[in-house]
Amino acid sequence: MAAYARWQGDVLELRVALGHPERTDAALLHAQAHAAVTDAAQARALGESTQFTATEAADAQGFFAMAGFKPEAIMSSMPSTLDLAKAGKIDLGAAADIASNILSGFNLPAAQMGRVNDTLTLGFSSSNTSLSQLGDTMKYAAPIASSVGVKLEEAAAMA
Numbered sequence: 001m002a003a004y005a006r007w008q009g010d011v012l013e014l015r016v017a018l019g020h021p022e023r024t025d026a027a028l029l030h031a032q033a034h035a036a037v038t039d040a041a042q043a044r045a046l047g048e049s050t051q052f053t054a055t056e057a058a059d060a061q062g063f064f065a066m067a068g069f070k071p072e073a074i075m076s077s078m079p080s081t082l083d084l085a086k087a088g089k090i091d092l093g094a095a096a097d098i099a100s101n102i103l104s105g106f107n108l109p110a111a112q113m114g115r116v117n118d119t120l121t122l123g124f125s126s127s128n129t130s131l132s133q134l135g136d137t138m139k140y141a142a143p144i145a146s147s148v149g150v151k152l153e154e155a156a157a158m159a
Helices: 002-017 026-049 054-066 071-088 092-105 110-125 131-147 152-158
Strands: none
Touching: 026 054, 026 071, 054 071, 054 092, 071 092, 071 110, 071 131, 092 110, 092 131, 110 131, 110 152, 131 152
């Protein structure tokens, strides 16, 4: 019974993340349950095969969900975010939070997460700054830079 209650909570959280908290039709519930199971399976697999734990991977997935990523985008964003966290020597959730903030600030689709993570890695590793410091700067600069046509890579180079 406890597992079912957790599953219902996971499905409700996923419905809210997908923007459909009121929909309860069977097809949507099935899709959401599949996505939750897939995300959990990925978190467990990353916990077994990387330096990060399954809990840390789930935290990162949670940041992506809060940023509005669909389950497929969450899963495809994880590998480059793992690399970003390792390079920046920060926890995985913080890396996901930084990267998703910048992605959103530049109004980029989730499919561009690899580009964002690569740009951040190059930016902090080529300067006298940390990933956290670059992330804080870019969090504020991204929306302004994007609004005047400055590209992600240019903004990171100027930060």
